[in-house]
Amino acid sequence: MELEGSKERVIAKAKIIFDNPSSISKEILEKLKRKSKEIENASDEAEEKNDATHIKNKALEQGLSALNMSELLKLKEQYPEEYEQLKQKDLKNLSKDLNEDLKAHYESLKIIDQLT
Numbered sequence: 001m002e003l004e005g006s007k008e009r010v011i012a013k014a015k016i017i018f019d020n021p022s023s024i025s026k027e028i029l030e031k032l033k034r035k036s037k038e039i040e041n042a043s044d045e046a047e048e049k050n051d052a053t054h055i056k057n058k059a060l061e062q063g064l065s066a067l068n069m070s071e072l073l074k075l076k077e078q079y080p081e082e083y084e085q086l087k088q089k090d091l092k093n094l095s096k097d098l099n100e101d102l103k104a105h106y107e108s109l110k111i112i113d114q115l116t
Contacts, residue, residue, distance in 0.1 A: 052078035059083075064090050 055071045056079050064086050067075065076083045 056082055059086055
């Protein structure tokens with residue numbers, strides 16, 4: 001039976017480990033190191049997520065132009081849909097501003113033309 005075979009292997013392995021106390025210490029130490037790294041990585045990931053959320057909120061409030069290059073890259077990586085929406089919004093605003101500027105310049109040119 002496969003279950004008995006694996007049970008016997010586990011018991012044999014446990015006997016070897018308990019017969020060699022330094023082996024137990026090494027194994028526990030390795031497990032502690034792995035857990036410590038997992039906790040550290042989880043903490044780093046949580047911090048990165050908080051940073052990305054802060055960047056997203058800044059972009060939503062102030063626009064993409066308020067972000068520096070590294071913030072733009074983080075926003076694009078963490079929130080690609082929001083990045084694209086903000087980019088499109090900025091392009092529309094730029095287009096609108098350019099049209100208004102052109103109209104104002106055109107009106108100025110018309111007035112100058114009438115004066116001459």
